[in-house]
Amino acid sequence: MRLTLQMLISHGRVARKMGMGPQSRINMLRNILTGLVRHERIETTQARADEVRFYAEKLVDYAKKGDTDEKAMKMASFWLTEKDLVPKLFKVLAPRFESHPNGYTRMARIPCTQNLDRAKMAVLEYKGNPFPPIYPTKKQNELTLINQLLKGYREERAQLFAAKS
């Protein structure tokens, strides 16, 4: 190979390198994806979670085609190394995301306290999983003073509007 300067400089190259080469990267992502489909919520490093996200969403897109489709079945059986997850993918995950056009996964960063090498970790999950939510939903309390005042104001406005018309 010609040792050009372009080979040493990586300006603008967006593809990530993982493991010991492209084949190793695909195998690693396949393992992580199998774990995600089985457990529906996993913790990995941020880079791996980001990579797997793309493949997870593409896998659900293929699963939506239905299990009679040959290409979809081939993809599912390649990407899921544990074969009892293939029916789960087609019968559980595909109907769950029928109404969603895209965005089946959620990724959030975690503070790195557990691991020895302080690697940046992220949690990746499929939406609609049975576990408690990682983002706490803000509950609007009706009984706070401000909310009661606003409620009264809205009612008065509605009464005035009704009286006028």
Added chain:
Amino acid sequence: MNLAALVHSLRCSLLRIESRLLQAAGLDRHLAPALAVNGPSLLPQLQPQDSIMWMAVPKKRRTIEVNRTRRRCDSKLLKVKTNIEPCPECGHLKQKHILCGFCYAKVRKETGQIRYQIQAMEGGPLRAPIEETVVLYDGETAGPQDKDKRIVERPRKRPAWFSS
């Protein structure tokens, strides 16, 4: 009678005494080697292109002022993080783009307990079910939307941060 011989012998003895005295004083210059071994006849000469003559060496001592400016320059000082804020739920500090450690630890623990229950229900590896899962706590019954789902019972009160 042999005067020349006598003078010669005297001269020799005097020279010997002189050399012995010089040796004792250390002023003689014979330079005889203490140990003689077989070796190359020429001593290895240092060529002018050898590195020992061209090594970089500091010319002057760096003063403490110069040292201080180098050690305390902007790139070596610790950076101040301005993205730390208190979590609105628990009040522990968190970074803006990262989940709160305390809240996530609670969620993680509960997830672990639910998974333990699921493992006990499945009874072995590679037995993923073909239906959805729903988690029910103490005193809760399955509603109409939980018709076709596998129910996982957790023997405790529902935590406040896990609304169904």
